[in-house]
Amino acid sequence: CVKRRPSSSLSLFTLDKLPSFFSAGDPSKNVEKAVVLKNNIRSLSVGTSNGITASESTRSQINDLAKQLEAINPTRKLSSSPKLDGSWKLVYTSNEGSSAGKLGPFVGKVEQLIQLEEEDDPIYINYVRLGGGSVEGALTASWDVLSNDKWQVNFEKIRFEIFGIKLVEKDLNATGVWRKTYLDDDFRILYAAGDKNTVKENIYILSTQ
Secondary structure (H helix, E strand, C coil), X not given: CCXXXXXXXXXXXXXXXXXXXXXXXXXXXXXXXXXXXXXXHHHHHCCCCCCCCCCHHHHHHXXXXXXXXXCCCCCCCCCCCHHXXXXXXXXXXXXXXXXXXXXXXXXXXXXXXXXXXXXXXXXXXXXXEEHHHCEEEEEEEEEEEEECCEEEEEEEEEXXXXXXXXXXXXXXXXXXXXXXXXXXXXXXXXXXXCCCCCCCCEEEEEECC
């Protein structure tokens, strides 16, 4: 049974406390608003094991903050923007399995590496690391752009190592659909479903910080 984290007692900005001069039509004001919203999400996510132990109250607050960010998304082509390039750390997810970094009874740090340098062969690797990297899982994938805000992700291979020694490596034959809703220079929000016919989506919030 997963023990839920009590509702956060952190002093957070709420929507009614955001300065009244924020305007949906003013890019500079939206940047300031986004900073507040992103910091609140990061603060709420601390100590939740990537969201696995978050209380229902914390989950609700994070979902609300995410919706507010999505409303001021600054990036039009979410599926092909060069802002995707880089190393992204998982801040929060509603997924409670391996995609959240759960390996057995342990929860590791999750990192997504996206490299767009090679246009014909871009790189995607999802890492889960425990013990400062002494245990590492790596999931490699490619993707097809379905629209300005959707990828079909094609999972290709998974590998597990301990102290740099490969224990398991196997090919995969699975796909998922990622719906992207927010992207800026240091923050991403997406919703992932198992395949085109899966209705349920899990939110993933990632940051370069």
